[in-house]
Amino acid sequence: MxxxxxRTCPRYDPAGSGRFGRALTEALREDPAAEAxxxxxxxxxxxxxxxxxxxxxxxGKARVRFTGxxxxxxxxxxxxxxxxxxxxxxxxxxWDVPAELRERISSxxxxxxxxxxRPWVAGRP
Amino acid sequence: MPTTxxxxxxxxxxxxxxxxxxxxxxxxxVEGDRIAAVGTVDPSxxxxxxxxxxxxxxxxxxxxxxxxxxxxxxxxxxxxxxxxPVEEHLLFAIESARTxxxxxxxxxxxxxxxxxxxxxxxxxxxxxGRIPGPRYLANGPEIAVTGGALIKSITKFADGPxxxxxxxxxxxxxxxDQIKLSMTGEEITGTQRAEDTYFSDEEVAAAVAEAHRRxxxxxxxxxxxxxxxxxxxxxxDVIYHASFTDxxxxxxxxxxxxxxxxxPGINWLVATLYEAEAFGFPQEAAEAxxxxxxxxxxxxxxxxxxxxxxxVLPGGDYGFAWTPHGTYARDLQHFVELLGFTPMEAIxxxxxxxxxxxxxxxxxxKVQPGYLADLLLVDGDPLADITILQDQTKxxxxxxxxxxHKEASEDGATTPPLPGNVDRNQAPAGV
Numbered sequence: 001m002x003x004x005x006x007r008t009c010p011r012y013d014p015a016g017s018g019r020f021g022r023a024l025t026e027a028l029r030e031d032p033a034a035e036a037x038x039x040x041x042x043x044x045x046x047x048x049x050x051x052x053x054x055x056x057x058x059x060g061k062a063r064v065r066f067t068g069x070x071x072x073x074x075x076x077x078x079x080x081x082x083x084x085x086x087x088x089x090x091x092x093x094x095w096d097v098p099a100e101l102r103e104r105i106s107s108x109x110x111x112x113x114x115x116x117x118r119p120w121v122a123g124r125p
Numbered sequence: 126m127p128t129t130x131x132x133x134x135x136x137x138x139x140x141x142x143x144x145x146x147x148x149x150x151x152x153x154x155v156e157g158d159r160i161a162a163v164g165t166v167d168p169s170x171x172x173x174x175x176x177x178x179x180x181x182x183x184x185x186x187x188x189x190x191x192x193x194x195x196x197x198x199x200x201x202x203x204x205x206x207x208x209x210p211v212e213e214h215l216l217f218a219i220e221s222a223r224t225x226x227x228x229x230x231x232x233x234x235x236x237x238x239x240x241x242x243x244x245x246x247x248x249x250x251x252x253x254g255r256i257p258g259p260r261y262l263a264n265g266p267e268i269a270v271t272g273g274a275l276i277k278s279i280t281k282f283a284d285g286p287x288x289x290x291x292x293x294x295x296x297x298x299x300x301x302d303q304i305k306l307s308m309t310g311e312e313i314t315g316t317q318r319a320e321d322t323y324f325s326d327e328e329v330a331a332a333v334a335e336a337h338r339r340x341x342x343x344x345x346x347x348x349x350x351x352x353x354x355x356x357x358x359x360x361x362d363v364i365y366h367a368s369f370t371d372x373x374x375x376x377x378x379x380x381x382x383x384x385x386x387x388x389p390g391i392n393w394l395v396a397t398l399y400e401a402e403a404f405g406f407p408q409e410a411a412e413a414x415x416x417x418x419x420x421x422x423x424x425x426x427x428x429x430x431x432x433x434x435x436x437v438l439p440g441g442d443y444g445f446a447w448t449p450h451g452t453y454a455r456d457l458q459h460f461v462e463l464l465g466f467t468p469m470e471a472i473x474x475x476x477x478x479x480x481x482x483x484x485x486x487x488x489x490x491k492v493q494p495g496y497l498a499d500l501l502l503v504d505g506d507p508l509a510d511i512t513i514l515q516d517q518t519k520x521x522x523x524x525x526x527x528x529x530h531k532e533a534s535e536d537g538a539t540t541p542p543l544p545g546n547v548d549r550n551q552a553p554a555g556v
Contacts, residue, residue: 002510002512004512004515007517008451011449038510040512040513040515040516041516041517041518042452042515042516043224043228043449043450043451043452043515043517044449044451044452046396046400046401046403046446046447046448046449046452047400047403048403048446049403049404050403057512059461059462060462065400067403106402106403107399107400107402108399109395109396109399109400110399111462111463112463
């Protein structure tokens, strides 16, 4: 159930790049509940125009990205990572997204799209 | 600058050697630019060596990205690849090379350059030790036929067999290692359909024959079913995407799996479908032009390729705003979670098969005696969690050619992010 944190936000602010990740990581260090959550400091999560980006992810579970965050969201992100890990699919319908994050979901990336077309199994053209 | 030490001992590491063997504890001795001993190292050989205490961390080969564009400039639209002035573009490409090796990638296969010599110049500068970067096989602008270009401003146009021969000769003349044929469309263009094939058999055959005659390889942007078969028929060495491979094409790939490589660039499909809304391409628009269908078919086909033992390698067309440089290792997560690779298989495809696609299978991509010392010391177990390779702070040591590109301090301090600047990270209009 890694919590992915952008290490370059705000990417479009040359003087401030990296500021968000450092502040959020520091806030997580001060939160005892965060010890159980693996954190990945990743280069970018692609939500740059609304900087302050983090995501919850996990094997077989949808990646859910949040944007417009700051260090004050550390506690909510820890709760989100734990709730996401306990869900079946990882999609927001499957778990209790903390209230302060609900409006900040900027993408949901499912892991297992339906496989409807398999010509090498169904028959030869 | 990289540290130069003639003899280095990685002591007490978990050796992930890319042979398929389970990791095991031991030592690895590097002498000069090569791995001298692996496992149990005779103490007499370690005299005078600098010692890196592994404390059980994972030592593995550097990674390979089989679909690299140093000059894709994190643009929010396709045309942005062509509008950057050459001076800024070269700086960008140099920074991309640095980002690759910062991310643990020591091998990269150039999949097209946005301007004639950007790839070639970067490769030569890396080889000369003037700039940091991975081992690189350089490409030139992609070749397309009239009416078949994805982005006109970065394309070398050629028509007919004679036109192809001339284009290939011109690219070889500027020093490329391989040739890129842009054979099919791409849905995001809005005009060029992914399932349309623009090249003729005669054109592919001529381009491949001319390149191979000069000892160069050929790769192709080939999404359609017909283009995949055309690639195999004419011995295109590396097939990019292969999203719509049909039954006949699958059989052809399987029958030729001793030489053909497929590098799907799967993250492009995933991120363009689900994660590009912030840059003006919402999921509904991506679905409308066909990316959902393409992703589903690509996943099904790539799983089948994997089942049949066809070599599928990570490498993801990185370098757009929603797939920016530095996020390369997400491909390995997709291989595990979408394509059915085990974490070990994903790592072998990104290391040992990387050595093969770089044409140096006996000296790149494995932690074995005699191999070149391109190594990562990872603070964690990528077999237990493949996402760890997306976190540069977990890559505590990065070595290429026996020289450290990165040496993390033992107190766990992290390297700062790549400094932002206007040239590198151009905000799209309105941001």
